[in-house]
Amino acid sequence: MSNRIDLKFQELNKLNEKALITFITAGDPNIKTSYKIIEKMIAEGIDILEIGIPFSDPLAEGPSIEKANYRALNSGTTTDDVFKMVEKLRIIYDIPILLMLYVNLIYKYGVEKFIRKCVEAGIDGLIIPDLPIEEVEEIKLYARCNGIYIINLVAPTTKNDRLINIVKKSEGFIYCVSSLGVTGERKNITTDLADYFYRLKSLTDIPLALGFGLSNKKQINGLKGNWNGYIVGSAIVNIIAQYGIESPEYVGSFIKSLKD
Numbered sequence: 001m002s003n004r005i006d007l008k009f010q011e012l013n014k015l016n017e018k019a020l021i022t023f024i025t026a027g028d029p030n031i032k033t034s035y036k037i038i039e040k041m042i043a044e045g046i047d048i049l050e051i052g053i054p055f056s057d058p059l060a061e062g063p064s065i066e067k068a069n070y071r072a073l074n075s076g077t078t079t080d081d082v083f084k085m086v087e088k089l090r091i092i093y094d095i096p097i098l099l100m101l102y103v104n105l106i107y108k109y110g111v112e113k114f115i116r117k118c119v120e121a122g123i124d125g126l127i128i129p130d131l132p133i134e135e136v137e138e139i140k141l142y143a144r145c146n147g148i149y150i151i152n153l154v155a156p157t158t159k160n161d162r163l164i165n166i167v168k169k170s171e172g173f174i175y176c177v178s179s180l181g182v183t184g185e186r187k188n189i190t191t192d193l194a195d196y197f198y199r200l201k202s203l204t205d206i207p208l209a210l211g212f213g214l215s216n217k218k219q220i221n222g223l224k225g226n227w228n229g230y231i232v233g234s235a236i237v238n239i240i241a242q243y244g245i246e247s248p249e250y251v252g253s254f255i256k257s258l259k260d
Contacts, residue, residue: 019229027077040252090122
């Protein structure tokens with residue numbers, strides 16, 4: 001069976017469209033509201049869903065998502081709650097679903113058990129920002145055997161020899177970090193994105209999705225390079241922080257503004 005990520009990019013490529021990939025932290029402000037937010041985002045046409053499993057020390061995250069993790073943990077959200085939510089989504093929706101989490105959560109859960117739960121829930125890919133490419137094989141072995149992709153990240157400053165190694169080990173799509181530093185909305189992205197894009201494109205045909213700091217449609221439209229997808233996270237998390245349990249409608253309106 002083909003991975004839903006591959007099928008989605010193939011579908012979008014035929015339509016000459018780009019993927020809108022959106023992120024929320026599960027359980028922020030609670031798991032019930034997270035489900036409603038996801039329903040609204042899917043209804044407004046997102047292409048791929050990225051769900052963060054809350055963690056007490058989210059190293060790659062800026063203040064917005066860091067606070068979202070704390071709110072989710074304070075609401076009592078567990079890894080098993082996230083799996084149950086995805087299982088519920090899978091009854092209705094066939095959208096590609098990724099989990100974003102830190103490697104200690106996988107080791108604590110047990111690698112084989114964690115991957116088995118991903119398969120049962122219907123997870124298509126994992127983003128593990130603190131997992132070095134040199135150490136990916138143990139987790140990737142279990143994931144590959146079960147049709148689950150490990151989505152690799154690259155940065156504008158990644159050296160060529162390392163970049164080649166990452167690209168060789170990539171599947172689904174490559175998460176291209178737009179700016180140095182942690183996640184968060186940015187008014188301006190100063191990276192030479194055209195050079196960044198063509199440097200990557202010379203090495204691979206795997207879809208390239210740009211993330212970290214994207215916050216509105218005008219900004220996305222102004223980006224250089226024929227990226228295959230755009231990842232929006234902190235802007236959504238900030239809406240949730242502002243409106244709490246009332247946020248599903250506001251997030252839905254924001255997604256509609258990106259898709260219109």
